[in-house]
Amino acid sequence: MTDCAYEELLSNNKVWAQKHLAKDPHYFVELSKAQSPSFFLISCSDSRASIDAITQSQLGQIFAIRNVANQVSLTDVNSLAAIHLAVNALEVGHIIVCGHYQCRGIIDTLSGPTSQLVEACISPITHLHFRHKDMLDALSDKDRADKLSEMNVVDQLERLCKTSLLEQAFCRPNYPLLHGWIYNIYKGIIEELPLPLKEWKALGLIPESYPIP
Numbered sequence: 001m002t003d004c005a006y007e008e009l010l011s012n013n014k015v016w017a018q019k020h021l022a023k024d025p026h027y028f029v030e031l032s033k034a035q036s037p038s039f040f041l042i043s044c045s046d047s048r049a050s051i052d053a054i055t056q057s058q059l060g061q062i063f064a065i066r067n068v069a070n071q072v073s074l075t076d077v078n079s080l081a082a083i084h085l086a087v088n089a090l091e092v093g094h095i096i097v098c099g100h101y102q103c104r105g106i107i108d109t110l111s112g113p114t115s116q117l118v119e120a121c122i123s124p125i126t127h128l129h130f131r132h133k134d135m136l137d138a139l140s141d142k143d144r145a146d147k148l149s150e151m152n153v154v155d156q157l158e159r160l161c162k163t164s165l166l167e168q169a170f171c172r173p174n175y176p177l178l179h180g181w182i183y184n185i186y187k188g189i190i191e192e193l194p195l196p197l198k199e200w201k202a203l204g205l206i207p208e209s210y211p212i213p
């Protein structure tokens, strides 16, 4: 039996490729030569939060990793390799961590994980929850999950700043700028989160020259 949705993926791809070739016969050949993305994105694996789709970005613009609840994992060699490539090889100008509301990783943190694998995966978010338990527990269930999604974005950026990979990148004159995004899944809109840049500067996590709006 043929799965129509599955077959559609492949037929849609052929239509998409032909559209590009109709506009520019060399499009894919040129794209294959090199990449020079401006953005490094760490976002969630959630099927409803595909950043390429919601920002209408072009191929070659965004170097990305996706995982459960958009985390900076210091024990995942694949993530560390991607961070190294992005910030020290490709020298991206912007690093974005993007979370979203109604994130399964966040909801599991608050309601109790469903498996040991998930529990291990979300343990940094569990610690974040317990550090701010009184404030978070005073909120409604929905607001608590939304707030923890936002706090997780900022926490992951801070974890990233504490890596030696970012320390090296911040020594360059053209060091990358940091951005925290929350994708408001109820509205389809990306919202920029305020970052504690003064605090991070005081802790030496970002350079003295880092611009503070």
Ligand SMILES: [Zn+2]
Residues within 6 Å of the ligand: 044, 045, 046, 068, 069, 070, 100, 102, 103, 104, 105
């Ligand atoms: Zn998610």
